[in-house]
Amino acid sequence: MSNILVAYFSASGVTAKAAKAIAKAADADLFEIVPQQVYTKADLNWMDKKSRSSVEMNDRNCRPAIALTVENFEQYNTIFIGFPVWWYREPSIIDTFIESYDFTGKTVVPFCTSGSSGIGEAPANMQALAKGAKVTGGKRLTGRETEDELKVWMKEING
DSSP states (O other): OOSEEEEEOOSSSHHHHHHHHHHHHHTOEEEEOOBSSOOOTTTTOTTOTTSHHHHHHHOTTOOOOBSOOOTTGGGOSEEEEEEEOBTTBOOHHHHHHHHTSOOTTOEEEEEEEOSSOOOTTHHHHHHHHSTTOEEOOOEEEOSOOOHHHHHHHHHHHHO
16 A cells, blocks of 8 residues: 555546556556546536536536545545646536545645646645645646656655
């Protein structure tokens, strides 16, 4: 068992690929944040203001339910949390995840996947939700980073 966890939500598979690469580079445990109600293609249509993702992102209090929980969460000191960027921030299901655990004394490292959008408001939002944690500035990934590139990033995080 590791003291590092990589938790991620992936809508298209890109974030999953990045999360698996981070977990391998950090010799970390991996946890997929799976919604109780899986998102359909129609749910993810950001062009449709009535789509599930649009409705969730327009309501800052929305907390989509998660299907599984992390066992022995207390063992982790560092938690990488990955997600696709939605509306310049983390998807609401990430907020559900953070509010489900005690992050006191832990380091949280946000990472997002996006073709062009940056990580936006996510680190600040996550810091507000992860009471007692240190949330780093985070990083945007493409899902194509090499293990060596990820290890360099991790050294930057740890100083």
